[in-house]
Structure formats: C-alpha cells, structure tokens
Amino acid sequence: MSAHDRDAMYQRGTDAPARGLVLLGAALAVVGLGLFAFLLTGDDPGRAWRMFLINFLYFTGIAMGGILFAAIQKATKARWAGSIIRFAEAGVAFLPISLICFLVIFLGRDHLFPWIEHPTPARGQWLTVSWVFWRDLVALLVLFGVAAAFVRNNLKPDLYQLKEHVSGWRRTVYDRVLGGYSGTAEEEAAVDRRLSILAPAMILVYAYMLTVIAFDLVMSLAPYWLSNLFGAFFFMGAFLTGLTMLGVLTVYWRGKLGLTAIITPHQFHDLGKLVFGFSVFWAYLMYSQLLVIWYGNLREETSFVFFRLWGEWQPIAIVVGLMVFLIPFWGLIWVKAKITPVTFTLFVIISLLGVWLERYLLVQPSLIETPVFGLPEVGVSVGFLGLFLLAHGLFARTFPMVSPRWVARALETGHH
Amino acid sequence: MSGHPGGVLGAFRQIDAATDAVRELKEMGYEDFTVYSPVPNHEIELAVGHKVSPVRMWTLLGGLAGVTTGFWMSLWMSYDWPLVVGGKPIGSVIPYVVIAFELTVLFGAIATLAGVVFHSWRTAKPAAFDGRFTDDMIGIFVPCRPDRRNAVKSLMESSGAAEVRLEA
Amino acid sequence: MATAAPPQPTTRPTYADVTRDVFATLGNPTKTWYILFGFVLSVLAVGVIALLYQVRMGLGVAGYTPPVMWGAYIATFVFWVGIAHSGTLISAILYLFRSAWRTSVYRTAEAMTVFAVLTAGLFPLIHVGRIWYAYWLFPYPNQRMLWVNFKSPLVFDVFAVSTYLTVSTLFLIVGLIPDIAAIREKATGWRKKLYTITALGWRGTDQQWRHYTRAYLYMAALATPLVLSVHSVVSWDFAVSIVPGWHATIFAPYFVAGAIYSGVAMVITLIVPLRKAFKMERYIRVEHFENLSKLLLLTGMIVAYAYVIEYFIAWYSGNPFERASFWNRAFGDYWWATWTMITCNMFLPFFLFFQKIRRSIPALFVLSLFVNLGMWFERFVIIVVSLSFEYEPYAMGHYTPSWVEFAILAGSFAWFFMWFLLFAKNFPTVSITEVKEIIPLPRKKDAHA
Known part of the structure; x- marks a missing residue:
C-alpha cells in the first residue's frame, strides 16, 4: 500500500463525511416528532405516548448495547473489533437525547402508568410517580455517566493525535474532551488504568441500571405481573440490538469510508457469530421465562405471557419469534451468509426490526386490548430513528470514526 | 511386505518448506500424496487444497x-x-x-x-509413516514408480526437506 | 505487574519440548500419588459402605424429615453437575471464540467435566433408594405399557444428563486422539499397546485433519448450547413447581452462571497442585490463572446479580409466602447456611477485582476452595431451606443430613478424585496438540538467522 493510499485512508477514517447523515436525521426527527406533537393534540394522545416510551426503550437500548460491546471488548482484551468499535461507541451521542426523552415521558405519565390511577397496594411506595422518577433518573445518570467516561477515555489518545489537524469548533470540542491530556507515557498509562476499571464497571452498571429501567418502565405497566428474569431479558435484548445496529453501521461506514482494507470478512464473520449467538440466547431466555410460567400456572404470572402468546396479539408474537430467532438462526448459521455483506445486512436488519417489535409487544398489550399499527406508530418511530441518526452523524462529524491507531496498526500488519 | 506402495518419504522441519514441496508436487501432477502434520495447519490446508469436509x-x-x-x-x-x-x-x-x-x-x-x-x-490411503510426524516434523509421502523416485527426492530436498528417504 | 509473580521461563517451548514435557507427566506414579490414591480409595470405601447400608436398611437412614424429602443427595447432584459445566465452557465456548489461553487448561477442565458428570449421575440413583429399579427412569414401558411422564423435569434430567455425559466424553476422546498418537511413539511396554489401540490409527494425515478440524468445530458448536441447557434443566427441577424460593423465572440462567462459577473454581483447585506436581509452570502460567479468575469474577457477579434480584422480587411481589420464605433463608433456622453461601459467592469474588489477587496462585487456590464450599451451600439453601418452610406452618420441618449422607458426600469426592488421579497418570492432562498449535512452526528464514 502506498503512502498516498495510507494518507487517504487516514483522512477518511478521521474525517468522516456525515453531513448527509445529519441532514437526513434532522429531517426524519422533525417529521416524526412533529407528528408526535400533532398526535398529542388529537383524541388519542395515549397512542403517541406509548410509542414514545417504546422507542425510548428501544433506542436507548441500542445506544447502550453498543457501548457495552465496546466495554466487553476492552475487558476481554479482544482485538478483532478494533477497527469497528467506534461505530458502537458513537451511541454515546444519543445518551443526552435519551435523557431528555426520559424527562418527556413523565409528562405523559397519566397515559402510561396504570399504577397512578389504580395504586398497587402490594408495592407500597415503590410504585409512585416521585419514587419511580427519581430512582430511574439516578439510574440513567449513573449508567450514562459511566458510559460517557468510558468512551471519553477511549477517545483521548486518538484526539490527542489529531487535534493539530482540526480547527474551529472541533478543536474546542477536542480540547474540552482532552481536558489537559498531554499524551505522555504516564498519562497514557493512566488512561489505560482508568479504562480497565471503567470497562467492568460499565458491564455491572449496565446490568443493574437497565434492570431498574425494565422493572419500572415495562414490568410495572402490568402492575401485578412479575418475573425476576425480566431485567436480564430486557438488557440482553438491548445488547442484541447494539450488536445488530453495529452490524448495519459497519456495512454503511465500510462503503462510505472505503475501509475494505481494514474491515474485512473477518469482522463480519465474528460479528455474525455474535449476532447468531445472542439471537439463540434471546430465545433461551424467552423460553426459560415461558416454561416456568407455563408450569407454575399462577394467575398473576400467566396473564402477562398468555395474553401475548394467544389471542389477538398472537400474530405479532409469531412474527417476533421469526424475526429475532428463527430467521437470523437459519440465515446466519452459514459462514457464507455471515461474510457476504448483502446477506449479513439483511439478517441483521431483520433481527434489529424484530427486537423493535418485541419491545412493542412488551409494552402495548399491558395498556390496550387490541393491537394498533398505523401511521402514528411508524411516524413516532421514524422520529426516533431520525434522532438516533442525527446523534450518530454529529458524532461522526466531530470525532474520528476509525481510530488512527487502528488504521496505522492494520496497515502495518497488512504489509507482512 | 511393508503394507504400502513404494515411494518417497520426506520429513520437513519448516512449514514453508513443506508447503513449497506440496505445491511443486501438485504442479508436477502428483495427486495421491499424503501430508502428515503434528497439528492441524491452515497453510498446509491451503497448499493441499481439499474441499470443505463433508x-x-x-x-x-x-x-x-x-x-x-x-x-x-x-x-x-x-x-x-x-x-x-x-x-x-x-x-x-x-x-x-x-x-x-x-x-x-x-x-x-x-x-x-x-x-x-x-x-x-x-479417504485413507496406505502410506509410509514415521513417528516423528506426530511430534515435531511435517511429513510428505509420495507413492511413485521406482524410475521417478529420484526426481521426487530432489524436489523435496530442494524445497528444504530435513530428510528424504526412499521406501520400497 | 510481573513483580508479584514468581519468575517464569520466558523462552517459547518447541514442539519437541511440548511432547517431551507432557509425556514426562505420564508413566509410573510416584509415592505421593500412591499415598493419595490409597487415601482416596479408603474414603471411597467408607462411602460405598454407607451406600450399601442404605440399600440394606432403606432410605430411612438418611435424614429426610417431611416435608424435606429432597436433601443432601439432590444438593450434591446439582453441585456435581454444576462442577462439570466449566469444562465444556472452556473447551467449547472459548474454542469458538478462539481464545489462545484455553489450550493449556482445557484438557484438565474437560476431564473434570466427564468425571463430575459421572459422579453427579450416581446421586439420583442413590436418592431414589431402590437402585435396582433405576432403569425405570428411561423411556421404557412398564408391564402396563405405561411410558415415563415427559412433562416431568426429572425426565428432562435423564435426557440432559445422559446427553451431557455422552457428548462430553466424546469431546474428551476426540481431543485426546492426536495426543495419544503423539505419546504412542514414545511409550514402551503395555502403555505402548494401550496408546496404539486408543489412538485409533491416528497419523495426522491431511485427510484426517480435514475431517477432524471440521468435526471438532461442530462438536464445539453443539456442546455450547448443551451446557446452557443441562443446568437449565436441572434448575427447572425446582423452578417449575410453585414452592416459594423455587418458582423463579431467573433460575435457568442463574443456575448456569453458578455452575460455571463453581466449575471454574474446581478447575483452579485441580490445576494448582497439578501444575506443581507435573512441573507444568512453563505451560500453565500466571496469565492462565488470571484469565480463569476473570471468568470466576464474571460468573460470580452474575450469581450475585441473581441473589439481589431474587430477594428484591420476593419483596416486590408482596406475596406473603415468598417474603416469608426469603426472610427465613436469611434469618431462620438455616441462617448459617445462607450466610456461608452469600459470603463465599457474593462477597469473596470482589477480591478478584484486584489484579494482585488474580495473579496470586495461593490466594486463588484458597478462594477457589471457598467458592466450592459456597456453591454446595447454595444448593443446600435452595433445596432444603425452601422445602422446610413452605405454605403451611403445621407442615414445616427441620432436616439435618445423617452420617450416611455425609459419608456418601465424602465418597463422591473420593470417586471423582479417583478417576482424576487415574486419568492424570495415564493420559495427557495438558493438550499436546493444542499447546503446539499456538506455537508458530519454524520457517526457512529462521534457519538462516
């Protein structure tokens, strides 16, 4: 590879063309959220609020799942995903939006939480607006704080290398993120040490904080139902979406940035294996929960599950099972399907949409009798997708999407 | 009777020497040789070029x-x-x-x-064997007619075999 | 970071070194081995005598007290099935993830798996009392052509445990074949004959490797979900009932994590003395222990998560029976068992957050013993304490294991170690082939250098 190619790749990796992404994201967000605002003034604002909650859960899960993947890869010292890890870490840009959305949700609380109108005596103070609000706010702040600290420390050495090449507002952001980091060996070691604490901490808070969110914002919608696996089911599903979204972004950026030299079938193969594995794991958790409830046959447990698996919601449940488990299972079991970008993208997108529908199925039947699906559902979701793309595009405009350290390393090993 | 057809048995220490020998043998039109290795090795797999196992x-x-x-x-x-x-x-x-x-x-x-x-x-073929092939050496056995053995022998030697012997 | 670790040889072993060093661990046992083996056999004899006594006298000699009709035997069954799990995890899952560090330790872990399942499999038979009717467990119609009840998780157990025993044995044997071929060339006397037969004609030809490597990959891919399923099935023995403290959806993943947790601890317990006795310091290094301890930490954290969630949901449910059951666990008659379990499984792993501990072999050894203790108590707490404190206060009872149960428990350890000792002296406990695989073969240019 010539020096020219090298510079070109370096340039593309660190200065991603994301203007289109930002504009598209902004347009979708304006349309979708405009529709949301319009629906609130209509005769069924609850319908819009439910979609708002579902999409908040879904996209926060995607953003956090990606960052969790970055943390796991750090903690296990795995190297294969080094060239694509920033696409996952970019989820950090969605977290402030997510926090605002969380606050917004509480404006629509009367449309969402049945325990406000009919308090559940068994839960006592636990399920009251102020308790749930503050508890979840603290949980999200802790979770997002650790995530932001993790990504920030991961970015520091890269930004230090690049800060001379950027100017204007980017330079200001870089200096702010670097916060006095001066690239000495001691500081580099300090960053490594901090990351080695932050990575396991990230894994721990991910599990606990998302459990709190799952219990409070999903399980409590059916106030008499409980399942102690539910938290794990929720955050493992979120992790799966983090992986599948990473797959989509990898395909996108690989084409956009011309990174075929450093994003190879190897990355697709490993990512495909992980998506395959966690689809199976999703099915396993789902089955573990179902089997225990099916046998126990206790009224307060079965209502939640059977209402979704039989009757009017059954078609949706079947589609979820197909999209999250069966189709990706039979699709991604083949090596060829994993390493061919077209089929890889296809199955990954199916899984990604499948989990969206799963989140829909977790929330909606607790609140309404019969499924509704139409423009409001699609519109609000598109708005959230716009917000996600906007955040992702802004991140890509600001920060290097491929670590210059990785480009250098990949090119070196490519020589031999 | 030795239980296998006559031919040439080469022992290699270096992996690239063995793969070079395999490639040259294939160029010369030999197909039914046997490669021994103490561990599964991707380079040998590529050189031999079998289809994926059924x-x-x-x-x-x-x-x-x-x-x-x-x-x-x-x-x-x-x-x-x-x-x-x-x-x-x-x-x-x-x-x-x-x-x-x-x-x-x-x-x-x-x-x-x-x-x-x-x-x-x-897929098993009768072939000469040496105990070192499960220890630290890579072996190649080429069954061939007596008049061709010297050519195969020198091929293996030139690609870097540590030891080559004729097997009757 | 190397300051805490003892000095270790830094040169890479060659292929010949690996074969030689591992072969040196086989052969005629030392005096220490005979003493150990004798001790193990005598403990086993005590267990067997206790078992025969129970067979003669009936299950009354065990400490069963209604309503606690599942006691130490079932707890020990679950314990040993759990021990088995880390072996398949290390050999199959880490194989799929291509972790190089597994190569030195996986054989020991895998052998441990087989022997642990072999031990676990005895306990349902011991527990049912009339051992001679054990074949009733299998789908075999009785005189009235009545089949087994497929809706019973106990029947799942029969399928899961026998599949697990079969597959893990096959996996162990498949992994052993190239190794046995390697030592076949060095062995003499009756061992030569043994290895020649058990190597099954292996020579390492291109065709053999072609089929072998594929097959190994698929076996690993099958064994991975199998690991998840086996302990899940064991957990459903409890979770599908409505006993407070048992009926929990989280049981399956929680049991799997706990199983791997205890299994990794047992691997550490086994490898520390083995490495010393077999002088394997060159192959099993501090890094291996550090990686094992990270696994221990991860699974320990999952177990801790499950404990927290279980207690939380028991409270959250507002169900008086659930609440009472969990209160009884922590502060009732068996508080000591619960707190042993919580201390060993939830608090001690926090030490593993310190790299110093993760890299200190004596500390890890001690910790692994505590984890094993804690995990036995976890099963005891889940099974016995939940049963002793069910719905009706007039039907509550207190169970204490009798001497027969303790003797059989000790005997099960002896049985496990007997197999392991026999294995360690006759087959390679460190994989020759896989350790070689991560060492690059020499190239032509190396010879000139």
Whole structure:
C-alpha cells in the first residue's frame, strides 16, 4: 500500500463525511416528532405516548448495547473489533437525547402508568410517580455517566493525535474532551488504568441500571405481573440490538469510508457469530421465562405471557419469534451468509426490526386490548430513528470514526 | 511386505518448506500424496487444497434426526397411554422442546463422530509413516514408480526437506 | 505487574519440548500419588459402605424429615453437575471464540467435566433408594405399557444428563486422539499397546485433519448450547413447581452462571497442585490463572446479580409466602447456611477485582476452595431451606443430613478424585496438540538467522 493510499485512508477514517447523515436525521426527527406533537393534540394522545416510551426503550437500548460491546471488548482484551468499535461507541451521542426523552415521558405519565390511577397496594411506595422518577433518573445518570467516561477515555489518545489537524469548533470540542491530556507515557498509562476499571464497571452498571429501567418502565405497566428474569431479558435484548445496529453501521461506514482494507470478512464473520449467538440466547431466555410460567400456572404470572402468546396479539408474537430467532438462526448459521455483506445486512436488519417489535409487544398489550399499527406508530418511530441518526452523524462529524491507531496498526500488519 | 506402495518419504522441519514441496508436487501432477502434520495447519490446508469436509452434512442430518425423534417420541408416547398429569395437555409441545433439543445435540454429536470415522476411513490411503510426524516434523509421502523416485527426492530436498528417504 | 509473580521461563517451548514435557507427566506414579490414591480409595470405601447400608436398611437412614424429602443427595447432584459445566465452557465456548489461553487448561477442565458428570449421575440413583429399579427412569414401558411422564423435569434430567455425559466424553476422546498418537511413539511396554489401540490409527494425515478440524468445530458448536441447557434443566427441577424460593423465572440462567462459577473454581483447585506436581509452570502460567479468575469474577457477579434480584422480587411481589420464605433463608433456622453461601459467592469474588489477587496462585487456590464450599451451600439453601418452610406452618420441618449422607458426600469426592488421579497418570492432562498449535512452526528464514 502506498503512502498516498495510507494518507487517504487516514483522512477518511478521521474525517468522516456525515453531513448527509445529519441532514437526513434532522429531517426524519422533525417529521416524526412533529407528528408526535400533532398526535398529542388529537383524541388519542395515549397512542403517541406509548410509542414514545417504546422507542425510548428501544433506542436507548441500542445506544447502550453498543457501548457495552465496546466495554466487553476492552475487558476481554479482544482485538478483532478494533477497527469497528467506534461505530458502537458513537451511541454515546444519543445518551443526552435519551435523557431528555426520559424527562418527556413523565409528562405523559397519566397515559402510561396504570399504577397512578389504580395504586398497587402490594408495592407500597415503590410504585409512585416521585419514587419511580427519581430512582430511574439516578439510574440513567449513573449508567450514562459511566458510559460517557468510558468512551471519553477511549477517545483521548486518538484526539490527542489529531487535534493539530482540526480547527474551529472541533478543536474546542477536542480540547474540552482532552481536558489537559498531554499524551505522555504516564498519562497514557493512566488512561489505560482508568479504562480497565471503567470497562467492568460499565458491564455491572449496565446490568443493574437497565434492570431498574425494565422493572419500572415495562414490568410495572402490568402492575401485578412479575418475573425476576425480566431485567436480564430486557438488557440482553438491548445488547442484541447494539450488536445488530453495529452490524448495519459497519456495512454503511465500510462503503462510505472505503475501509475494505481494514474491515474485512473477518469482522463480519465474528460479528455474525455474535449476532447468531445472542439471537439463540434471546430465545433461551424467552423460553426459560415461558416454561416456568407455563408450569407454575399462577394467575398473576400467566396473564402477562398468555395474553401475548394467544389471542389477538398472537400474530405479532409469531412474527417476533421469526424475526429475532428463527430467521437470523437459519440465515446466519452459514459462514457464507455471515461474510457476504448483502446477506449479513439483511439478517441483521431483520433481527434489529424484530427486537423493535418485541419491545412493542412488551409494552402495548399491558395498556390496550387490541393491537394498533398505523401511521402514528411508524411516524413516532421514524422520529426516533431520525434522532438516533442525527446523534450518530454529529458524532461522526466531530470525532474520528476509525481510530488512527487502528488504521496505522492494520496497515502495518497488512504489509507482512 | 511393508503394507504400502513404494515411494518417497520426506520429513520437513519448516512449514514453508513443506508447503513449497506440496505445491511443486501438485504442479508436477502428483495427486495421491499424503501430508502428515503434528497439528492441524491452515497453510498446509491451503497448499493441499481439499474441499470443505463433508462432515458438516452428517452434523446437520444428525441434528435434524434428533429433533424429529425427540418430538415424535415424546408426543407418541404421551398419546400411546393418554394420562392427564398436573392438568396439562396430554401432548404439550412447550416442555417437549427440551427433549427434542437434547436429542438434537446427542444425535448431532454422534453423527459428527460417525462422519469423521467414515470419511477418514474412506479417504485413507496406505502410506509410509514415521513417528516423528506426530511430534515435531511435517511429513510428505509420495507413492511413485521406482524410475521417478529420484526426481521426487530432489524436489523435496530442494524445497528444504530435513530428510528424504526412499521406501520400497 | 510481573513483580508479584514468581519468575517464569520466558523462552517459547518447541514442539519437541511440548511432547517431551507432557509425556514426562505420564508413566509410573510416584509415592505421593500412591499415598493419595490409597487415601482416596479408603474414603471411597467408607462411602460405598454407607451406600450399601442404605440399600440394606432403606432410605430411612438418611435424614429426610417431611416435608424435606429432597436433601443432601439432590444438593450434591446439582453441585456435581454444576462442577462439570466449566469444562465444556472452556473447551467449547472459548474454542469458538478462539481464545489462545484455553489450550493449556482445557484438557484438565474437560476431564473434570466427564468425571463430575459421572459422579453427579450416581446421586439420583442413590436418592431414589431402590437402585435396582433405576432403569425405570428411561423411556421404557412398564408391564402396563405405561411410558415415563415427559412433562416431568426429572425426565428432562435423564435426557440432559445422559446427553451431557455422552457428548462430553466424546469431546474428551476426540481431543485426546492426536495426543495419544503423539505419546504412542514414545511409550514402551503395555502403555505402548494401550496408546496404539486408543489412538485409533491416528497419523495426522491431511485427510484426517480435514475431517477432524471440521468435526471438532461442530462438536464445539453443539456442546455450547448443551451446557446452557443441562443446568437449565436441572434448575427447572425446582423452578417449575410453585414452592416459594423455587418458582423463579431467573433460575435457568442463574443456575448456569453458578455452575460455571463453581466449575471454574474446581478447575483452579485441580490445576494448582497439578501444575506443581507435573512441573507444568512453563505451560500453565500466571496469565492462565488470571484469565480463569476473570471468568470466576464474571460468573460470580452474575450469581450475585441473581441473589439481589431474587430477594428484591420476593419483596416486590408482596406475596406473603415468598417474603416469608426469603426472610427465613436469611434469618431462620438455616441462617448459617445462607450466610456461608452469600459470603463465599457474593462477597469473596470482589477480591478478584484486584489484579494482585488474580495473579496470586495461593490466594486463588484458597478462594477457589471457598467458592466450592459456597456453591454446595447454595444448593443446600435452595433445596432444603425452601422445602422446610413452605405454605403451611403445621407442615414445616427441620432436616439435618445423617452420617450416611455425609459419608456418601465424602465418597463422591473420593470417586471423582479417583478417576482424576487415574486419568492424570495415564493420559495427557495438558493438550499436546493444542499447546503446539499456538506455537508458530519454524520457517526457512529462521534457519538462516
């Protein structure tokens, strides 16, 4: 590879063309959220609020799942995903939006939480607006704080290398993120040490904080139902979406940035294996929960599950099972399907949409009798997708999407 | 009788020497040589260039047989003497998933092993062998007519064999 | 970071070194081995005598007190099935993830798996009392052509445990074949004959490797979900009932994590003395222990998560029976068992957050013993304490294991170690082939350098 190619790749990796992404994201967000605002003034604002909650859960899960993947890869010292890890870490840009959305949700609380109108005596103070609000706010702040600290420390050495090449507002952001980091060996070691604490901490808070969110914002919608696996089911599903979204972004950026030299079938193969594995794991958790409830046959447990698996919601449940488990299972079991970008993208997108529908199925039947699906559902979701793309595009405009350290390393090993 | 056809047996220490020899042998038109290595090695695999092992079909068919047997057995036996237990339906698919799954794995694993045994047996060729090939040397045995042996011998030596001997 | 670790040889072993060093661990046992083996056999004899006594006298000699009709035997069954799990995890899952560090330790872990399942499999038979009717467990119609009840998780157990025993044995044997071929060339006397037969004609030809490597991959891919399923099935023995403290959806993943947790601890317990006795310091290095301890930490954290969630949901449910059951666990008659379990499984792993501990072999050894203790108590707490404190206060009872149960428990350890000792002296406990695989073969240019 010539020096020219090298510079070109370096340039593309660190200065991603994301203007289109930002504009598209902004347009979708304006349309979708405009529709949301319009629906609130209509005769069924609850319908819009439910979609708002579902999409908040879904996209926060995607953003956090990606960052969790970055943390796991750090903690296990795995190297294969080094060239694509920033696409996952970019989820950090969605977290402030997510926090605002969380606050917004509480404006629509009367449309969402049945325990406000009919308090559940068994839960006592636990399920009251102020308790749930503050508890979840603290949980999200802790979770997002650790995530932001993790990504920030991961970015520091890269930004230090690049800060001379950027100017204007980017330079200001870089200096702010670097916060006095001066690239000495001691500081580099300090960053490594901090990351080695932050990575396991990230894994721990991910599990606990998302459990709190799952219990409070999903399980409590059916106030008499409980399942102690539910938290794990929720955050493992979120992790799966983090992986599948990473797959989509990898395909996108690989084409956009011309990174075929450093994003190879190897990355697709490993990512495909992980998506395959966690689809199976999703099915396993789902089955573990179902089997225990099916046998126990206790009224307060079965209502939640059977209402979704039989009757009017059954078609949706079947589609979820197909999209999250069966189709990706039979699709991604083949090596060829994993390493061919077209089929890889296809199955990954199916899984990604499948989990969206799963989140829909977790929330909606607790609140309404019969499924509704139409423009409001699609519109609000598109708005959230716009917000996600906007955040992702802004991140890509600001920060290097491929670590210059990785480009250098990949090119070196490519020589031999 | 030595139990194998006559030919040339080369022992290699270096991996690239062995793969060079394999490539040259293939260029010369030899097909039925045998390569020994103490560990599975990707470079040798590439040089020899076999197709992917058909063992995977055994795994797949074994697994499918297992899942079918599992569901068939549990359902048929339930209906053979219908007895309501715990208020559950006679034939309940939800719990029988476990039986079907376990048999999938069991049959799949046994079929895989049977596949290895079968295909290794079918593709086995009588060939000269040296104990060092399971220790630290890579071996290549080329069965060939006596008049060609010297050419093969010098080929192996020039590609870097540590030791070459003629086997009657 | 190397300051805490003892000095270790830094040169890479060659292929010949690996074969030689591992072969040196086989052969005629030392005096220490005979003493150990004798001790193990005598403990086993005590267990067997206790078992025969129970067979003669009936299950009354065990400490069963209604309503606690599942006691130490079932707890020990679950314990040993759990021990088995890390072996398959290390050999199959880490194989799929291509972790190089597994190569030195996986054989020991895998052998441990087989022997642990072999031990676990005895306990349902011991527990049912009339051992001679054990074949009733299998789908075999009785005189009235009545089949087994497929809706019973106990029947799942029969399928899961026998599949697990079969598949893990096959996996162990498949992994052993190239190794046996390697030592076949070095052995003499009756061992030569043994290895020649058990190597099954292996020579390492291109065709053999072609089928072998594929098959190994698929076996690993099958064994991975099998590991998840086996302990899940064991957990459903409890979770599908409505006993407070048992009926929990989280049981399956929680049991799997706990199983791997205890299994990794047992691997550490076994490998520390083994490495010393077999002088394997060159192959099993501090890094291996550090990686094992990270696994221990991860699974320990999952177990801790499950404990927290279980207690939380028991409270959250507002169900008086659930609440009482969990209160009884922590502060009732068996508080000591619960707190042993919580201390060993939830608090001690926090030490593993310190790299110093993760890299200190004596500390890890001690910790692994505590984890094993804690995990036995976890099963005891889940099974016995939940049963002793069910719905009706007039039907509550207190169970204490009798001497017969303790003797059989000790005997099960002896049985496990007997197999392991026999294995360690006759077959390679460190994989020759896989350790070689991560060492690059020499190239032409190396010779000139």
